[in-house]
């Protein structure tokens with residue numbers, strides 16, 4: 001289960017709306033417990049997709065509307081920001097402009113190198129016509145073979 005404060009939920013939604021119609025990407029900072037994670041802050045990153053992969057014939061390889069690239073240096077910056085607050089990087093989020101909040105095959109392949117362990121959250125914020133919609137979270141299981149959805153819960157206050 002991924003728990004988050006109202007501030008975190010608002011920050012993800014605002015980031016997804018700000019980058020629309022492109023995808024946004026960022027890291028979730030918080031605490032990892034045995035049975036749940038608690039996201040306490042976000043670390044927005046740049047979507048640095050610049051056509052790193054040829055995906056399909058006829059595809060615009062530079063489009064950021066249905067893909068993202070998280071630079072490892074941004075991940076390190078997020079780790080430092082988390083460390084300064086005494087918390088950890090517990091997941092990553094990105095947006096799906098005008099699409100359902102379900103991971104794509106591209107997301108699965110991109111996530112395989114992400115590490116972070118079996119509890120690492122892959123949150124997806126759907127944004128429709130510029131307005132944030134549903135938010136989901138996923139765990140990557142079986143050595144990156146499949147995503148399984150986990151529950152998302154917004155807690156009542158900003159502890």
Ligand SMILES: [Zn+2]
Nearest residue numbers: 096103104107
């Ligand atoms: Zn995606």
